[in-house]
Amino acid sequence: MKILAIMGSPRKGESFKVLQLIEEKLKQKEDLNFESVLLKDYNLGQCKGCHLCIFKEGHHCPLDNDVPKIEEKMMDADAIIMITPLYSQHVTALLKNYIDQLSYLWHRPRYFGKKAMVIATGGAIFKGTLNFMEETTKRWGYHVTNKIGIPHLDSLTDSYKQKIMTKLDQEVEGFYQNVKAGRQPVPSFGDVMWFEMWKGNSIALKDTYPADYEYWNQKGWINESYYYPTNISIWKRLAVKLIGLLGSSYMKKMYKGY
Numbered sequence: 113m114k115i116l117a118i119m120g121s122p123r124k125g126e127s128f129k130v131l132q133l134i135e136e137k138l139k140q141k142e143d144l145n146f147e148s149v150l151l152k153d154y155n156l157g158q159c160k161g162c163h164l165c166i167f168k169e170g171h172h173c174p175l176d177n178d179v180p181k182i183e184e185k186m187m188d189a190d191a192i193i194m195i196t197p198l199y200s201q202h203v204t205a206l207l208k209n210y211i212d213q214l215s216y217l218w219h220r221p222r223y224f225g226k227k228a229m230v231i232a233t234g235g236a237i238f239k240g241t242l243n244f245m246e247e248t249t250k251r252w253g254y255h256v257t258n259k260i261g262i263p264h265l266d267s268l269t270d271s272y273k274q275k276i277m278t279k280l281d282q283e284v285e286g287f288y289q290n291v292k293a294g295r296q297p298v299p300s301f302g303d304v305m306w307f308e309m310w311k312g313n314s315i316a317l318k319d320t321y322p323a324d325y326e327y328w329n330q331k332g333w334i335n336e337s338y339y340y341p342t343n344i345s346i347w348k349r350l351a352v353k354l355i356g357l358l359g360s361s362y363m364k365k366m367y368k369g370y
């Protein structure tokens with residue numbers, strides 16, 4: 113089992129300590145391969161907004177940076193753990209910079225079959241940031257199995273610390289079992305709707321985003337109901353088609369050439 117941790121803190125502080133704890137817990141279960149990418153140690157540059165990653169398949173980014181190196185590690189791993197401190201109740205700019213450079217994955221997701229756990233450290237109120245990280249990794253194709261916010265461990269009362277450590281144990285166990293089982297989740301109605309929307313986009317906007325159409329076609333998704341084989345009831349399929357038709361007529365009114 114290969115686990116890749118991606119950390120958005122600009123220092124080896126609380127998030128790093130949490131990562132070390134998780135590594136220890138996971139290694140007690142299995143002699144697995146655990147690698148940490150501390151984004152602060154990588155050259156990420158700054159997205160220039162050229163859109164080349166979105167318009168073209170393959171690596172055309174003008175930045176000569178380490179992003180492709182980290183992407184290779186993601187592809188090579190069975191699962192990722194994404195961890196960040198809260199900064200202004202969001203992920204750090206360091207992590208957001210990395211996330212922004214993978215925006216093309218919303219158009220052409222590629223990490224299906226892989227699992228993710230997302231973690232935020234900070235004072236309190238983690239929900240919004242965890243939801244953002246969950247949605248982001250999910251749009252890249254990951255099955256997000258676990259998420260947890262960890263308040264300042266050294267400042268907690270004994271009883272609260274105990275509670276958080278138990279919760280962390282449970283989340284790590286759940287994550288480990290999910291990675292081990294490797295099963296793909298049954299998509300919700302919203303997931304199938306999301307697939308239908310992007311399929312519709314890739315067909316309708318073939319000339320604007322040729323790389324999307326080519327990718328979706330090459331994956332065989334154009335003729336499918338979801339990214340991978342799964343059980344989708346006939347009613348769900350019909351409802352999704354109907355809403356998809358309404359959505360595309362709305363888009364036609366909104367955008368030229370849709």
Ligand SMILES: Cc1cc2nc3c(=O)[nH]c(=O)nc-3n(C[C@H](O)[C@H](O)[C@H](O)COP(=O)(O)O)c2cc1C
Pocket residue numbers: 121122123124125126127128196197198199200201202233234235236264
């Ligand atoms: C610039 C900055 C902004 C922060 N903003 C928040 C915040 O909005 N909410 C919060 O709960 N903690 C905030 N914190 C505290 C950190 O999230 C917290 O100390 C975190 O655990 C630090 O992680 P690290 O040691 O891995 O860098 C902030 C810290 C810094 C340095």
